[in-house]
Amino acid sequence: MRALIEMRNLARTYVLGDEVIRALDGVSLTIQQGEFVAIMGPSGSGKSTAMNMIGCLDLPTSGQYILDGYDVSGLSEDQLAELRNQKIGFVFQNFNLLPKTTALENVELPMLYAGVPARERRRRAMEALERVGLGNRLGNRPNELSGGQQQRVSIARALVNNPVLILADEPTGALDSHTTEDILRLFEELHAQGNTIVLVTHEDEVGRHAKRIVRFRDGRVESDTAVGVDHRADGEALTGGDGA
Amino acid sequence: MIWTETLRVAWRSIRANKMRSFLTMLGIIIGVMAVIGSSAVGTGAKLEITKQVESLGSNVLTVMPGSTSFGGIGRGVGSATTLTATDAKLIVQNDPEVAYASPVVSSNQQVVYGSNNTSAAIEGTNEQYPAIRDIQMAEGQYFTATEVKDAMHVAVLGANVPNTLGMNAPLGQTIYINAVPFTVIGVAQTQGSQGFQSPDDAIAIPYTTEQDLFTGSTSVQQIVVSAKSANEMNEAQREMEDTLRVAHQLHPSDSDDFSIMNQATILSALGNITAILTALLDGISGISLLVGGIGIMNIMLVSVTERTREIGIRKAIGAKRGSISTQFLLESLMLSLSGAFLGLVIGGGGAEVIGQLVLKIGNVVSVSAVVLAVVFSILVGIVFGVYPARKAANLKPIDALRFE
Numbered sequence: 212m213r214a215l216i217e218m219r220n221l222a223r224t225y226v227l228g229d230e231v232i233r234a235l236d237g238v239s240l241t242i243q244q245g246e247f248v249a250i251m252g253p254s255g256s257g258k259s260t261a262m263n264m265i266g267c268l269d270l271p272t273s274g275q276y277i278l279d280g281y282d283v284s285g286l287s288e289d290q291l292a293e294l295r296n297q298k299i300g301f302v303f304q305n306f307n308l309l310p311k312t313t314a315l316e317n318v319e320l321p322m323l324y325a326g327v328p329a330r331e332r333r334r335r336a337m338e339a340l341e342r343v344g345l346g347n348r349l350g351n352r353p354n355e356l357s358g359g360q361q362q363r364v365s366i367a368r369a370l371v372n373n374p375v376l377i378l379a380d381e382p383t384g385a386l387d388s389h390t391t392e393d394i395l396r397l398f399e400e401l402h403a404q405g406n407t408i409v410l411v412t413h414e415d416e417v418g419r420h421a422k423r424i425v426r427f428r429d430g431r432v433e434s435d436t437a438v439g440v441d442h443r444a445d446g447e448a449l450t451g452g453d454g455a
Numbered sequence: 456m457i458w459t460e461t462l463r464v465a466w467r468s469i470r471a472n473k474m475r476s477f478l479t480m481l482g483i484i485i486g487v488m489a490v491i492g493s494s495a496v497g498t499g500a501k502l503e504i505t506k507q508v509e510s511l512g513s514n515v516l517t518v519m520p521g522s523t524s525f526g527g528i529g530r531g532v533g534s535a536t537t538l539t540a541t542d543a544k545l546i547v548q549n550d551p552e553v554a555y556a557s558p559v560v561s562s563n564q565q566v567v568y569g570s571n572n573t574s575a576a577i578e579g580t581n582e583q584y585p586a587i588r589d590i591q592m593a594e595g596q597y598f599t600a601t602e603v604k605d606a607m608h609v610a611v612l613g614a615n616v617p618n619t620l621g622m623n624a625p626l627g628q629t630i631y632i633n634a635v636p637f638t639v640i641g642v643a644q645t646q647g648s649q650g651f652q653s654p655d656d657a658i659a660i661p662y663t664t665e666q667d668l669f670t671g672s673t674s675v676q677q678i679v680v681s682a683k684s685a686n687e688m689n690e691a692q693r694e695m696e697d698t699l700r701v702a703h704q705l706h707p708s709d710s711d712d713f714s715i716m717n718q719a720t721i722l723s724a725l726g727n728i729t730a731i732l733t734a735l736l737d738g739i740s741g742i743s744l745l746v747g748g749i750g751i752m753n754i755m756l757v758s759v760t761e762r763t764r765e766i767g768i769r770k771a772i773g774a775k776r777g778s779i780s781t782q783f784l785l786e787s788l789m790l791s792l793s794g795a796f797l798g799l800v801i802g803g804g805g806a807e808v809i810g811q812l813v814l815k816i817g818n819v820v821s822v823s824a825v826v827l828a829v830v831f832s833i834l835v836g837i838v839f840g841v842y843p844a845r846k847a848a849n850l851k852p853i854d855a856l857r858f859e
């Protein structure tokens with residue numbers, strides 16, 4: 212197994228007036244390909260900043276971040292955009308789908324910026340939507356879909372460019388408990404198919420679905436534990452692959 | 456590339472706010488209409504002036520008393536009496552490039568026939584006048600050199616006059632001009648309007664008769680001259696200047712006490728007025744397009760703010776700065792071009808309808824005006840779209856995603 216994400220002594224500081232806020236304060240973290248990691252912590256712990264770093268949405272103040280062999284630290288804004296496009300599939304808490312745009316077109320979007328030809332875009336987008344169980348909702352706009360369905364569209368969008376990493380930021384934060392279970396089961400399936408998933412959450416119920424939990428506090432990694440038992444929604448317990 | 460998609464997104468965004476987009480375009484619509492309109496006014500005026508001047512005859516020169524010189528000291532109203540009928544005779548006799556010359560003395564008089572009366576321009580001319588002005592007779596004939604010499608009381612009516620006076624068979628009838636009886640010897644064919652008054656409403660009599668009865672002076676108001684060919688106008692003008700200077704006994708240091716106008720001078724004088732008018736309208740159109748551009752920039756800035764979240768999503772998913780700025784630039788360009796198109800359709804269509812159907816002066820919308828309007832609109836769209844587009848492209852994805 213090779214390292215997909217390598218953070219070496221990563222720091223990110225914000226200046227707010229005279230105050231310097233250390234959102235990340237020397238974080239070193241390695242995530243292997245194929246892992247299902249939950250990043251947890253209370254608000255203000257630095258988990259969101261960490262997620263921005265992992266997602267190449269923001270650059271560290273110091274330290275090194277290597278994603279799939281690319282050193283991100285020195286890249287320009289356009290190079291970061293390309294890296295996000297090629298390597299990362301984002302799933303957001305509030306779905307972040309384009310309004311007034313059909314499910315199919317939303318899923319086509321990452322391929323649009325990747326320069327995929329129109330016909331292939333359409334075919335792959337349809338495939339991805341079928342994979343998340345929305346093959347019959349291709350032409351619906353976000354306001355015509357339920358929360359769970361919208362999140363499925365955004366998962367399809369995250370998958371469609373075959374990224375090396377699926378980065379989910381509180382993906383169930385806006386969903387009811389029943390739908391939450393559905394979506395988490397979908398993540399588990401994707402993990403089982405070999406996808407690397409990093410899930411940012413503050414809910415233990417959600418984090419428990421991952422195979423490894425990294426807890427943040429005050430901008431540092433507080434704990435990093437492997438989860439031995441996978442708590443399925445139906446209560447069925449399986450032995451974790453990487454052991455306890 | 457993703458041009459078609461970018462176009463589609465821009466078009467959708469414009470359509471999503473139909474009213475707002477239309478109001479934004481309005482500035483450009485009005486600007487383009489003004490550009491087309493001003494050029495149409497210019498073209499139309501030029502066509503009309505050219506037509507009128509040409510109807511005077513293409514080889515006609517007019518001698519007026521008084522100098523047009525701006526430099527020297529004006530000779531005052533007294534100079535209006537420096538031209539005489541003798542000058543006209545000398546010009547014809549001495550100048551080889553001159554074909555015909557006729558003095559013109561005119562006044563307005565009361566004309567009576569039977570129980571009808573009207574006020575008409577009475578033009579005193581000689582027998583060469585119809586050749587100069589290309590006047591064809593509908594019936595009867597123009598007066599002869601003898602009739603001019605003897606100052607006979609004969610009259611040639613303009614085409615509309617018999618109708619005005621209620622005459623059925625005008626030839627041989629007697630009309631009273633300022634209570635003096637005249638015999639009608641001819642009626643001219645219609646000549647159409649020539650500027651401010653129509654020769655169709657005038658009555659021609661020998662200039663000698665006019666001087667005797669009505670002006671009481673030996674001076675004439677102008678001399679109209681036709682050159683032998685339109686190509687020799689300048690040569691004819693030079694000859695006439697020499698002849699008149701000798702006839703008026705002018706010292707070489709004196710300036711001319713007459714001025715000779717040919718069509719070119721009249722055309723350029725009128726052309727200058729048209730040019731000023733057109734420049735004024737062009738200025739107004741320029742300002743309108745500028746204001747339209749500011750309107751576009753304003754609404755594009757609103758649009759960038761409204762769509763901050765969308766920009767964030769697109770950037771997170773992999774849109775580069777170029778893609779974002781292209782999208783907003785294209786939207787601004789589409790606004791200005793749609794405005795230009797509507798302005799062209801409304802303004803150009805309106806001008807053509809007025810020009811072709813109402814004024815009947817032909818095609819007034821020029822290709823150059825259309826090209827100018829479109830090019831200017833594109834420029835406005837780009838210039839005023841760049842700032843909002845840059846603003847959109849410069850948004851940081853994390854800030855944009857967090858924007859509510």
